[in-house]
Amino acid sequence: MIASERGEVGLAAGVDLLRAGASAMDAVEAAVRVVESNEADHYVGVGGLPNLLGEVELDASIMDGATRRAGAVAAVSGFPHPISIARAVCERLPQHLLLVGAGAERFADEAGIERGPTLTDEAVQMWRRGLSAAGIDAAEARHGPGERAYRERVLERLASMPVPGGPWDTVNVLALDAAGNLAVGVSTSGYPWKYPGRVSDSAIIGAGNYCDNAVGGAACTGRGELAIRGTTARSVLHALAAGASPEDACAAGLAETLELPDDFRSPLQALCLAPDGRHGGASTIAGASYAVMTADDETFEVRKRRQV
Numbered sequence: 001m002i003a004s005e006r007g008e009v010g011l012a013a014g015v016d017l018l019r020a021g022a023s024a025m026d027a028v029e030a031a032v033r034v035v036e037s038n039e040a041d042h043y044v045g046v047g048g049l050p051n052l053l054g055e056v057e058l059d060a061s062i063m064d065g066a067t068r069r070a071g072a073v074a075a076v077s078g079f080p081h082p083i084s085i086a087r088a089v090c091e092r093l094p095q096h097l098l099l100v101g102a103g104a105e106r107f108a109d110e111a112g113i114e115r116g117p118t119l120t121d122e123a124v125q126m127w128r129r130g131l132s133a134a135g136i137d138a139a140e141a142r143h144g145p146g147e148r149a150y151r152e153r154v155l156e157r158l159a160s161m162p163v164p165g166g167p168w169d170t171v172n173v174l175a176l177d178a179a180g181n182l183a184v185g186v187s188t189s190g191y192p193w194k195y196p197g198r199v200s201d202s203a204i205i206g207a208g209n210y211c212d213n214a215v216g217g218a219a220c221t222g223r224g225e226l227a228i229r230g231t232t233a234r235s236v237l238h239a240l241a242a243g244a245s246p247e248d249a250c251a252a253g254l255a256e257t258l259e260l261p262d263d264f265r266s267p268l269q270a271l272c273l274a275p276d277g278r279h280g281g282a283s284t285i286a287g288a289s290y291a292v293m294t295a296d297d298e299t300f301e302v303r304k305r306r307q308v
């Protein structure tokens with residue numbers, strides 16, 4: 001299994017399942033759930049940074065390389081494990097692929113997926129500090145006296161916010177099981193202070209997640225709008241299919257995406273796992289890394305990503 005930064009906390013849970021003969025889909029879901037439960041991670045699941053209105057909205061997707069079936073959810077509130085809702089969409093609502101907002105929450109209730117708080121005090125404090133740093137009166141914002149005025153001026157607020165500084169990273173988890181099947185899971189609280197209802201690449205198959213046993217798995221973190229415009233995960237796999245190594249394929253997918261004009265450029269990263277277990281990563285940030293753990297390992301190892 002491989003995972004993006006802060007995904008390493010979930011690898012042991014996933015690898016334990018793989019050792020017991022579980023599928024790559026099971027391992028990916030289990031690993032991502034651990035990351036979603038980690039309150040110290042402010043970019044995924046519980047503890048994730050909220051949107052412009054101070055509400056946590058989560059996105060996730062999962063793709064099965066054996067069937068190329070996928071499930072995804074976006075802008076989900078009140079559920080700590082969007083990856084499990086995405087998996088349920090994939091397996092229990094196969095006529096659909098992506099559910100958003102209230103519909104996704106309704107389906108999650110019907111599927112028996114647990115509700116729970118996602119906004120933590122620490123995330124609220126970080127959110128307010130970010131507003132203050134942008135010169136927005138934090139006392140007016142949600143949980144403050146001027147909440148209504150704040151909400152009425154939400155567009156203006158967003159326009160005045162700078163691109164958030166990193167890290168604000170999604171988690172990517174990619175697994176290869178003993179049967180030779182690949183799966184990829186992605187989960188995020190998305191761009192902090194995002195406009196309510198904004199959907200990231202993490203929920204978009206082809207952009208932030210793609211998986212095909214015949215080629216490989218790939219996933220992205222970083223500026224989601226760019227990964228959507230560049231269909232970056234799929235681009236990485238096109239390069240892999242053309243003979244590039246996983247690391248070269250990530251670098252090629254990012255380089256192609258970075259040709260796009262973008263006034264809000266911020267980091268973009270990709271990870272790739274080949275059907276034979278080779279893996280690699282690339283990033284626009286110096287010193288970026290990812291974690292690897294196999295069934296023979298007691299713990300994960302950290303590997304460097306190539307900088308593009």
Ligand code: ASP
Nearest residue numbers: 168170190191200222224
């Ligand atoms: N891809 C996520 C988004 O666009 C965030 C990230 O990975 O940094 O919201």
